[in-house]
Amino acid sequence: MASTVSSRPIPALYTVYILRSTMRHASLYIGSTPDPPRRLKQHNGAIKGGAARTARASLRPWEMVGLVSGFPGPVAALKFEWALTNPHLSLHIPTESRLSVARQTKKNGHPRRPPVSMQSILANLHLLLRVPSFARWPLRLHVFMPDVHAAWTKWVAQVQTTPEAPLEPVEVLTDFQPSESGVMGADEIELGPPWGIHALPLDYGPMRDYVDKAQDIFTFEREGDCAVCNMALPAGQGLYAVCPNKSCEAVGHLRCWSDHLLAGEVSTHGHTHGHVLSGDTPLVPKNGHCPDCGGPVIWGDMMKELTLRMRAPKEAEKLVKAKRRQEKAADKAAALADKAASKAAAAAAVEDLPSSFEVEPSVVKTIKTATKKMRKPNEAEKPTAAKATKITKSTRVTKAASTLTKAAKTAKPTKTKAARAVTAAVGEASAALLDRSESPEVIVV
Numbered sequence: 515m516a517s518t519v520s521s522r523p524i525p526a527l528y529t530v531y532i533l534r535s536t537m538r539h540a541s542l543y544i545g546s547t548p549d550p551p552r553r554l555k556q557h558n559g560a561i562k563g564g565a566a567r568t569a570r571a572s573l574r575p576w577e578m579v580g581l582v583s584g585f586p587g588p589v590a591a592l593k594f595e596w597a598l599t600n601p602h603l604s605l606h607i608p609t610e611s612r613l614s615v616a617r618q619t620k621k622n623g624h625p626r627r628p629p630v631s632m633q634s635i636l637a638n639l640h641l642l643l644r645v646p647s648f649a650r651w652p653l654r655l656h657v658f659m660p661d662v663h664a665a666w667t668k669w670v671a672q673v674q675t676t677p678e679a680p681l682e683p684v685e686v687l688t689d690f691q692p693s694e695s696g697v698m699g700a701d702e703i704e705l706g707p708p709w710g711i712h713a714l715p716l717d718y719g720p721m722r723d724y725v726d727k728a729q730d731i732f733t734f735e736r737e738g739d740c741a742v743c744n745m746a747l748p749a750g751q752g753l754y755a756v757c758p759n760k761s762c763e764a765v766g767h768l769r770c771w772s773d774h775l776l777a778g779e780v781s782t783h784g785h786t787h788g789h790v791l792s793g794d795t796p797l798v799p800k801n802g803h804c805p806d807c808g809g810p811v812i813w814g815d816m817m818k819e820l821t822l823r824m825r826a827p828k829e830a831e832k833l834v835k836a837k838r839r840q841e842k843a844a845d846k847a848a849a850l851a852d853k854a855a856s857k858a859a860a861a862a863a864v865e866d867l868p869s870s871f872e873v874e875p876s877v878v879k880t881i882k883t884a885t886k887k888m889r890k891p892n893e894a895e896k897p898t899a900a901k902a903t904k905i906t907k908s909t910r911v912t913k914a915a916s917t918l919t920k921a922a923k924t925a926k927p928t929k930t931k932a933a934r935a936v937t938a939a940v941g942e943a944s945a946a947l948l949d950r951s952e953s954p955e956v957i958v959v
């Protein structure tokens with residue numbers, strides 16, 4: 515049983531997604547992936563590897579309207595994907611709860627898959643997220659389209675009105691496309707943070723501080739005593755898990771954490787644990803509280819850190835190092851962006867411009883590229899630099915633009931301090947450009 519799968523750490527992200535054709539909303543597809551943006555590109559034919567069922571040109575482009583995250587690995591995700599694709603067959607769904615029932619059989623005698631709609635997918639999702647086989651995993655539903663979210667809410671309300679006791683809630687996160695009101699217009703320049711699948715963390719980035727803390731504890735052998743059983747924890751002699759809460763250094767035996775969290779679950783939910791479990795005592799905890807700091811503890815997060823530390827120490831180290839580097843780069847980029855913003859503001863304030871003054875289209879382009887770069891730091895680096903040096907009509911605005919480009923180049927991914935500062939600077943710079951367009955001598959292209 516000890517396969518290669520179990521020797522890998524719990525992946526940073528593994529999802530089961532719902533794909534919908536933007537051309538024909540009734541065309542739906544369910545799949546699983548650790549990298550939704552790349553997978554979407556495959557479905558849309560931008561890169562190799564899309565499924566045959568999504569290859570028809572008339573159905574492209576596809577969009578990911580929602581997904582479930584939190585799978586402990588590809589096998590787990592595949593199980594869920596299969597159950598969601600075959601709700602009429604899945605043994606994870608008890609017969610009495612089955613929503614999709616096969617009413618026809620195929621020639622070979624197998625039950626034919628009942629017709630699939632967004633409604634049926636959401637209903638089965640609602641069911642599967644709560645069945646015993648899946649309810650112990652830290653699964654979360656993400657919804658990216660308002661209409662799909664409305665359908666979900668409607669379904670949940672409908673199910674909740676049944677006379678039974680209230681159902682265990684499912685954690686739902688929404689991330690809709692923000693209504694763009696950028697100064698240059700949405701088609702001119704893509705302002706604003708990414709959203710939907712493009713805002714999902716694909717790496718262990720969100721765990722950096724946690725991983726950093728744990729590394730520090732074990733490197734300097736500060737394990738101390740088990741937070742649960744109070745026995746000493748000899749360095750390097752067992753599986754020790756660490757509290758995920760910031761500044762809490764509670765460490766405990768893996769088994770002790772598990773017992774502690776499970777005990778907490780039984781005392782808060784009673785033996786049956788809502789509708790999730792039918793009498794069986796769960797072997798794997800879901801969440802609870804730290805005995806030291808009292809803060810929330812999600813078992814899945816704790817296992818992610820533990821497996822990363824034990825099974826991929828090099829990856830963990832890289833993550834911590836990258837954190838330090840990024841912090842430095844972010845500070846630098848933020849400083850550059852500040853400088854650029856003040857330059858842009860100064861440029862806007864200049865009134866005695868020559869009457870023939872023109873803002874180069876390349877300036878606008880440079881800012882545009884800078885923004886794009888900010889969203890995707892690895893692309894278009896060289897062309898941007900070249901463009902920045904090509905701008906010959908030296909005005910303060912062009913200078914500001916090239917500083918911006920530099921800032922964008924230094925800026926790492928989107929949600930960093932630097933990226934926000936660059937966004938602000940780009941906003942100010944483009945506002946400055948627009949301001950000048952109001953004066954008759956100035957032409958903004």
Ligand SMILES: [Zn+2]
Nearest residue numbers: 740743767770
């Ligand atoms: Zn212990």
Ligand SMILES: [Zn+2]
Nearest residue numbers: 757762804807
């Ligand atoms: Zn704690």
